[in-house]
Amino acid sequence: MASDVATLVEAARDGDRGAIAKLISLVETGGEASFPAVAELFRHGGNAATVGMTGAPGSGKSTLTDKLIARIRRDGAEVGVLAIDPTSPFTGGAILGDRVRMQDHATDEGVFIRSMATRGHLGGLALATPQAVRVLDAAGKPWVIIETVGVGQVEVEVAGAADTTVVVVNPGWGDGVQANKAGLLEIADVLVVNKADRPGTADAVRDLTLMLDLAGDRDWCPPIVETVATESRGIDELWDAVLSHRDFLEQDGRLNRRREARLRDEVRAIVLERLHDRVDAVCEGDRFDALVARVVSRELDPYAAAAALLGKQ
Amino acid sequence: MASDVATLVEAARDGDRGAIAKLISLVETGGEASFPAVAELFRHGGNAATVGMTGAPGSGKSTLTDKLIARIRRDGAEVGVLAIDPTSPFTGGAILGDRVRMQDHATDEGVFIRSMATRGHLGGLALATPQAVRVLDAAGKPWVIIETVGVGQVEVEVAGAADTTVVVVNPGWGDGVQANKAGLLEIADVLVVNKADRPGTADAVRDLTLMLDLAGDRDWCPPIVETVATESRGIDELWDAVLSHRDFLEQDGRLNRRREARLRDEVRAIVLERLHDRVDAVCEGDRFDALVARVVSRELDPYAAAAALLGKQ
Numbered sequence: 118m119a120s121d122v123a124t125l126v127e128a129a130r131d132g133d134r135g136a137i138a139k140l141i142s143l144v145e146t147g148g149e150a151s152f153p154a155v156a157e158l159f160r161h162g163g164n165a166a167t168v169g170m171t172g173a174p175g176s177g178k179s180t181l182t183d184k185l186i187a188r189i190r191r192d193g194a195e196v197g198v199l200a201i202d203p204t205s206p207f208t209g210g211a212i213l214g215d216r217v218r219m220q221d222h223a224t225d226e227g228v229f230i231r232s233m234a235t236r237g238h239l240g241g242l243a244l245a246t247p248q249a250v251r252v253l254d255a256a257g258k259p260w261v262i263i264e265t266v267g268v269g270q271v272e273v274e275v276a277g278a279a280d281t282t283v284v285v286v287n288p289g290w291g292d293g294v295q296a297n298k299a300g301l302l303e304i305a306d307v308l309v310v311n312k313a314d315r316p317g318t319a320d321a322v323r324d325l326t327l328m329l330d331l332a333g334d335r336d337w338c339p340p341i342v343e344t345v346a347t348e349s350r351g352i353d354e355l356w357d358a359v360l361s362h363r364d365f366l367e368q369d370g371r372l373n374r375r376r377e378a379r380l381r382d383e384v385r386a387i388v389l390e391r392l393h394d395r396v397d398a399v400c401e402g403d404r405f406d407a408l409v410a411r412v413v414s415r416e417l418d419p420y421a422a423a424a425a426l427l428g429k430q
Numbered sequence: 431m432a433s434d435v436a437t438l439v440e441a442a443r444d445g446d447r448g449a450i451a452k453l454i455s456l457v458e459t460g461g462e463a464s465f466p467a468v469a470e471l472f473r474h475g476g477n478a479a480t481v482g483m484t485g486a487p488g489s490g491k492s493t494l495t496d497k498l499i500a501r502i503r504r505d506g507a508e509v510g511v512l513a514i515d516p517t518s519p520f521t522g523g524a525i526l527g528d529r530v531r532m533q534d535h536a537t538d539e540g541v542f543i544r545s546m547a548t549r550g551h552l553g554g555l556a557l558a559t560p561q562a563v564r565v566l567d568a569a570g571k572p573w574v575i576i577e578t579v580g581v582g583q584v585e586v587e588v589a590g591a592a593d594t595t596v597v598v599v600n601p602g603w604g605d606g607v608q609a610n611k612a613g614l615l616e617i618a619d620v621l622v623v624n625k626a627d628r629p630g631t632a633d634a635v636r637d638l639t640l641m642l643d644l645a646g647d648r649d650w651c652p653p654i655v656e657t658v659a660t661e662s663r664g665i666d667e668l669w670d671a672v673l674s675h676r677d678f679l680e681q682d683g684r685l686n687r688r689r690e691a692r693l694r695d696e697v698r699a700i701v702l703e704r705l706h707d708r709v710d711a712v713c714e715g716d717r718f719d720a721l722v723a724r725v726v727s728r729e730l731d732p733y734a735a736a737a738a739l740l741g742k743q
Binding site for chain 2: 152155156158159160162163247373376377380381383384385387388389391392393395396399400405408409412413415418419420421422423424426427
């Protein structure tokens with residue numbers, strides 16, 4: 118079993134697409150069966166730079182991701198993409214034209230695109246995503262893009278856990294304000310006003326600048342990039358902004374501190390998850406029913422029943 | 431210690447207001463120190479009928495609660511009130527006029543009003559409220575009103591955990607729709623359109639009727655009562671609706687089934703809470719730091735670190 122995992126990880130490291138896909142499925146499912154794989158992957162990782170792409174549905178972040186892939190490939194670097202956004206063409210949720218365009222990359226051996234299901238409990242996705250990143254990392258992809266829809270706490274968290282987080286908004290009344298409300302500005306390292314050929318672009322940029330000013334001084338002030346993704350405009354500027362942030366991170370041990378903080382959060386989340394599993398296991402079945410029956414008859418109070426279920430802690 | 435608690439509960443059962451207040455403080459704080467009190471209170475409870483009052487801030491639910499107290503007192507019954515709504519005059523958040531009016535009941539020995547803090551973690555409130563209800567229950571109050579503001583999942587849960595839940599809306603565009611979105615219609619046993627002297631009352635009633643129809647057949651169809659709380663209009667009708675629902679609950683063992691389901695949820699919530707406390711305890715300190723350091727150096731993967739923290743399960 119463990120040696121199977123070692124073989125699979127070895128194959129993934131050699132670029133075997135089937136092995137990469139199998140490993141992502143394994144860590145996506147999670148649970149005990151995935152632990153040996155995570156352990157093995159973790160040993161071989163830590164090299165990939167991760168970029169989170171997030172924004173409201175329809176903001177064009179999938180098209181931007183598509184163009185970024187092309188930009189990265191122009192430099193010859195390989196790239197892995199995890200699409201967690203159910204509205205993303207990568208996950209098959211968009212119109213045919215988009216989906217067909219994505220196929221371009223499907224024949225490119227240097228690109229590995231994978232959609233992640235948002236099914237199951239919320240905690241599952243937040244835990245599975247870093248493991249899936251580790252598969253692509255161990256497989257030697259120097260860049261991993263994680264695309265999530267910027268609504269919902271978990272999706273925002275997942276995007277925010279990348280080394281560099283790109284938040285995409287559109288011109289138009291209040292889009293920046295909405296992003297701010299959703300907690301997106303807080304996690305943004307790079308801001309993109311996409312569809313910048315539309316009216317209201319200057320206003321959107323001004324709104325974002327104001328909100329960034331109000332947020333106070335930071336070590337890094339997120340640059341605001343204007344793009345028209347459908348016409349490939351502004352993509353080089355966006356990529357330069359990502360690379361600038363990367364340079365910034367690599368100064369003064371910032372990247373290591375950021376990753377350490379993330380690992381702390383991850384270990385904590387895993388502990389919480391495993392304890393939740395224990396709640397599920399403990400709060401069902403005959404023993405639980407019998408204890409509840411004794412509570413109903415007021416023979417036992419709720420705290421005593423909980424203590425009995427948990428055993429001596 | 432345990433005998434102190436027994437003495438305190440005995441005093442509360444004899445109507446000692448100081449003892450009631452002390453016990454509520456004790457269970458509100460929660461934790462191990464409160465367990466003996468909960469156990470003792472639980473043995474003496476199960477008789478109070480609970481009424482949840484909820485609605486948006488400004489809907490007039492506090493004034494309705496005030497009038498209901500007077501209505502209940504007209505029949506000579508005692509009543510306990512837990513005000514969890516920070517905008518409620520009972521909790522001191524409203525204008526002086528309201529607060530002064532509340533003082534009427536303060537001199538009435540048959541009324542015990544207590545505000546509950548919403549401070550601390552969310553789970554705390556959801557757990558503390560049933561314990562505070564048990565204090566008033568053990569103290570022999572046949573009616574306990576729990577007033578919460580109907581925004582936020584926990585507040586809705588707390589109100590919905592009453593035997594009878596009254597949801598208050600106002601005339602005006604979309605108020606019923608908002609209540610529906612907030613999950614309030616789902617938990618409503620009685621619906622109140624307060625400020626029914628304002629335009630749009632008929633529309634609000636029609637909206638609510640339609641939404642109830644759309645929700646499908648239920649054993650109990652929530653009556654819709656029109657009130658003008660500030661003028662004491664509709665209060666008898668509201669009280670009759672609460673009593674009708676009470677009669678309904680007492681048929682065919684419905685009340686017992688409802689309470690059993692609630693106790694199941696409560697035991698589960700306590701188990702979850704105690705395990706969360708364990709996460710807090712486990713994910714800090716030198717041992718946690720040392721394990722994270724080993725994860726950072728990739729000597730250990732995050733799952734292995736979590737397993738080490740949790741010990742053999």
